Amino acid sequence: PKYTLVDQDTCIACGACGAAAPDLFDYDEEGIAYNMIDHNTGTVSIPEELEEDLEDAYEGCPTSSIKVNQQAFEIRSS
Numbered sequence: 001p002k003y004t005l006v007d008q009d010t011c012i013a014c015g016a017c018g019a020a021a022p023d024l025f026d027y028d029e030e031g032i033a034y035n036m037i038d039h040n041t042g043t044v045s046i047p048e049e050l051e052e053d054l055e056d057a058y059e060g061c062p063t064s065s066i067k068v069n070q071q072a073f074e075i076r077s078s
């Protein structure tokens, strides 16, 4: 399984991830991306049919803000 979250400290709101993976990434009112499946906690595995979109988003992010892991991310305090 794959898990993902956006590092919102480095996201520059470029919008590429939502274009690559519209069912995975959405933006807050400032245009900062988040994983809409699990409120950007990286704790819910993404559906298999979205893994390819995730790969595209991961590779396309200019600031490498999209983090991908094979297991759930640790809960972060931010």
Ligand code: F3S
Residues within 6 Å of the ligand: 006, 010, 011, 012, 013, 014, 015, 016, 017, 018, 031, 032, 033, 060, 061, 062, 063, 064, 065, 066
């Ligand atoms: Fe931000 Fe990267 Fe998406 S900069 S808007 S996480 S493609």
